Amino acid sequence: MHDELKPIAGGGLLDRRLFLKKGLTFSSIAWLAPSVMAEEVRSDAMTRPGRALSNYGKPSNYENKVIRWTMGNAAAPGNGVSWTPLHALEGMITPNGLHFERHHNGVPDIDPQYHHLLIHGLVNRALVFRIEDLLRYPMTSRYCFIECGGNSNAGWHSEPMQTEAGYFHGMASCSEWTGIPVKMLFNEAGIKGRAKWVIAEGADASMMNISLPLEKVLDDCLLAFYQNGERIRPENGYPVRLLVPGWEGVLNVKWLRRLRLTNRPVMARNETAKYTELLPNGMAEQFSFVMGVKSLITRPSYGQQLDNPGLYQITGLAWSGHGKIVKVEVSADGGKSWADAQLQEPVLSKCFTRFRIPWQWDGKKAVLKSRAIDDRGNQQPERYELIQAKGQQGYFHYNAIVSWAIADDGSVSHVYA
């Protein structure tokens, strides 16, 4: 037996560098692949011409189950949510067509020629911009996640919900966003000394508005025009959205048409009645903008099946609205022992970070967990710790450790452990 195959934590977790070692492959550890019998020299696809070129590519027909799960209001189909299928994806970037959605009253179809952005309020000169003018500005890119403040809210339920990982925790997605630092336009308008808040408003049927601290906007907010290299899609805010790295998704106002600098928040519905966390004493936390440190194992996860005992790679995602992920630990024995996972480069601030660790499954019951730690020293809490601190009625900002139980038949279920 290779030394590398000695478990470094309970339940069969192996050294994270295992797969990087030269010469050590699945076959070298007696992993038996199902035998593939070649019956013909050339398959069908190899004996006739394939399809013609296309203007815009689509995923393989054989991947047609990798889709967002949508849940709209029966009375108003444009009012609802769709989840990213995190359990079916790899890497750290979410494909544009699978980015999660939250719309309050449908997706507007905006002609950029008629869309304007107004900057006004506590500025020396109020300015209005056409999209074509804004596209002339110097741009910058950053990779970052957007996560809805209400993501994973089923975690507060008393019983563990049995749903695929993405349809539970997939109101979070990650992209390369490209646009203009908002600071540049604010400087052109001239910020007045009394300005402390910015009210952002969208040009959809809901005209959603929300307040955010000017300090944050000047620090790292972008007017985003491009997502993963192409113009932002209508459901993600075409022609322009606000990008607020690491903070609640609701602040990343889509179809942005107005930024107003003020000395106080507007106290909109979405910063009072919603996106506030009720505590057991009846008080509620308000302006709890930052999305906490979080991780989950995406493979294996609910709904997936381990075929037979042997070597597997456990993989998942970690992220923090405070900064960079510095460590992800994985447990295969329900939290009794932990081993460090490999963090896939690049590891970026306020961005999805992919983690991986090899695991030798012995065919017996196991409970898998992951916990993330960020560069501000925040550690993802166990579920009971989160409930001790915040109660069970906060609804938003659920970031507890996720536990997957492996049964002896290789099926995976969600448990509180």
Added chain:
Amino acid sequence: MSMRKTLLFFFIICWSLTGIAQSSPDRGQIASSDLIKQWSYDVFPDGEGLPEGQGNATQGEAIYSQHCETCHGLKGEGGSAEELAGAMHGLTDNPPDKTIGTYWPYATTLFDFIRRSMPLSAPGSLTNNQLYAVTAYLLYINRIIKSEDEISAKTLPRIIMPNNKGFIDVYEGQSH
């Protein structure tokens, strides 16, 4: 100042102005006061942004039954859309009952939200008087005002909501 010095001075001014212009494209147009007025849609807790007009709960009941009841239910009891009134218990119960009356900290938020977002099928279709009336009705079914109380730009900001002191600003309390 000699001619040469004057020219040099002029040249330096021009050069520095060019420098400023190049540091940022400055492609915005000055927004007209009409545009700003039309687009300033925010209503603040102190009443800034509230338009002319007024209405009471009696008038608001008719508007509610026509535009809101299908989704929000009879007297705000909830339906395909959320419950607005008629809380059976409080915020410390399990589960808590979050309604306008038990949870919302500011009455002005009602006007701001309804004007910009409601009704879902035709947002922006209610007149200011209708908006004040339906706001009054929602406050009335939450037992915050009387059915005949007139709600306007003057009276709405004066209403103190039952849960006005129920929020902790956790951003202000952080070092950042």
